[in-house]
Amino acid sequence: MKKSILYSIPMLKCPRCRTGDLFPKLVISKPLDMHESCKICHQKFVLETGFYWGAMFISYSISAFTLFGMLALFLLVLKWSFNAAFIIGVIILFIFYLYIVRISRSVWIHFFVKYDPLMINNQSR
Numbered sequence: 001m002k003k004s005i006l007y008s009i010p011m012l013k014c015p016r017c018r019t020g021d022l023f024p025k026l027v028i029s030k031p032l033d034m035h036e037s038c039k040i041c042h043q044k045f046v047l048e049t050g051f052y053w054g055a056m057f058i059s060y061s062i063s064a065f066t067l068f069g070m071l072a073l074f075l076l077v078l079k080w081s082f083n084a085a086f087i088i089g090v091i092i093l094f095i096f097y098l099y100i101v102r103i104s105r106s107v108w109i110h111f112f113v114k115y116d117p118l119m120i121n122n123q124s125r
């Protein structure tokens with residue numbers, strides 16, 4: 001079954017087989033811990049030292065985009081004051097921050113690793 005990248009990125013799945021998990025279950029003390037490789041296809045998740053530096057720019061973009069989106073909603077649709085809109089926006093962003101960081105890493109590795117559904121059945125690598 002072909003799995004969409006639109007499923008794989010937000011669900012934090014392995015970019016190659018789109019089945020294995022990138023991250024273990026969320027532990028608050030170690031939010032950025034990733035699996036070293038995919039349990040299904042054995043794709044390595046850290047391709048080189050410092051591989052996820054670039055993901056910071058993605059997380060920054062997602063954060064900024066989300067905050068501006070929420071500000072627009074709160075100010076223009078809900079007619080809140082700017083201060084209230086900004087504070088609530090930042091709180092919501094903070095709550096979802098760990099997910100944003102994880103999804104950024106997911107987006108990042110999806111840039112570099114191609115989808116290869118045959119790898120699910122070929123674990124010899």
Ligand SMILES: [Zn+2]
Pocket residue numbers: 014015016017018019020038039040041042043
């Ligand atoms: Zn995999």
